[in-house]
Each structure stands twice: as structure tokens, then as C-alpha cells.
Amino acid sequence: MTKQEYALWAQQESPKSKGLGDILRAFLFGGLICVIGQLLIFFFENRGAGEMAPVFASACLVVLSAILTGINIYDNIAKYAGAGTLVPITGFANSMVSAAMEFKTEGFILGLGAKMFIIAGPVIVYGVSASVIYGIILFLLG
């Protein structure tokens, strides 16, 4: 199959219908995940977590996402929700877990261990690098 044929095939096969419905679904699912996050923040605040409550809440969402990915539910929701399940921290966790599951056939070191970072890796690389630049600027200005 040539590149052009593949592009055509991919376009036909991709279920997404561009447009408002797509964006609305992303809004609803993304908003819903954030509401769950906010409920978790309330829960941890009530337990006296204080400033750490959002961190604990995000960690819980990561675990929840890992479980739902592990039992092959998250990816089915993601087909429908698009960016609604991609952009939240659960999408970041999903990218790692699903890659770990998929690539363990290539071994536990270079398969599972390496490929879990196929999307998370660049996110960390560029996020951390941007923060280092910010830190150096802060230091020079300070």
C-alpha cells in the first residue's frame, strides 16, 4: 500500500465525524472527568490533605485510568470522546498503560519498559525542558 492509499484508507476508516458533535462530546467527557477530579479534591480536602488534595486527586485519576485501560474500557470510551479523554491526566496515563500492554509482546525491557513512554516521553521531555528554561530565566532575572 502506498502512502497516499494508506492516507485515503485511514480517512475512510476513521470513525470521527468532524464538527460540532465531535467537539461537544470532547467537552462533555472532558468536563465529566474534571468533575470526578473535583469530587476527589473535595474528598481529600475533607481528610485534611490541604494543598496536596489536587495532587492526590490526580494520582487517583491516573490509577482509575490505568484500571479502565487494563480492562479495555478506556480505549472504547476514547473512540467516542476524542480529546475529552485525551487531554485530561487520564489520557496521559492511558497512553502509558495501553502502550505497555500492547508492546509487552516485544519483551519486558525494550517492549513494555521502553514503549510505555512512546507518548509520555515527549510530553515529559518538552515539559521539563520548558520548565528548565523558565527556571533559568527566573534565576537570571532574580
Added chain:
Amino acid sequence: MDFMMLLKAFIVGGIICAIGQVFIDYTKLTPARILVGFVVLGVILGALGWYQPLIDFAGAGATVPLTGFGATLAKGVREAVATDGFFGAFTGGLTATAGGITVAIVAALIAGFFCNSDEKS
């Protein structure tokens, strides 16, 4: 329970995700590029001090999307530079986000170990 806070989390979080969907639909950006973009954007907004007001306003609506991860990187660096000086620029980001990253790594390892993907392609 603060119902208004839930509503604000829903709307702000939803809008941030909807923006991501617009990028998916109307540009050729892959999901990986969009995630990288959101994190870097979060670092920039955090550095400018514009993200914290959004967190104060919308709570999880701002902390749960990946832009919040970026803002946490920036916040960690800011605090570390304030206490440790130059070296803080290199420690602050990962220190602040270590919990989330480590939980994700361990979760991926465990799930990868015990679960199988059902893709039959």
C-alpha cells in the same frame, strides 16, 4: 459540597478538552503533538502567572487537563529557584510532578504485566 465549584470544573475542563478536539479535527496534529503542546502551554501560562487564577476559579477543571501538569512543572521550578537558586531550575519541575509520573509508571508496569490489549488487528 460546593456545587458551583463542580459546575466550574465541568465547564472549564470541558472547554480545555474541546480546544484539544478542535486541534484534532482541523489540524493534522497527532494526539502526541497535542499533548506536548498542552503541557508546554501549561508551563508558559504557569510561568506568566496566568494559570493559578484559573486553578483558583475552576479547581480540577484546571488541574486535571494536561495544561495543569505543565503549570505544576512551572510552579515547582519557581519554588525551587526561590530556595535553591540556579540548581532549582533543574530540580523543581520533576520534584513537583514526581508523584504523578511515578504513579503512572507503576500503574503502566502493573497493568502491562497483568492485562492484555484486545486489539485484534
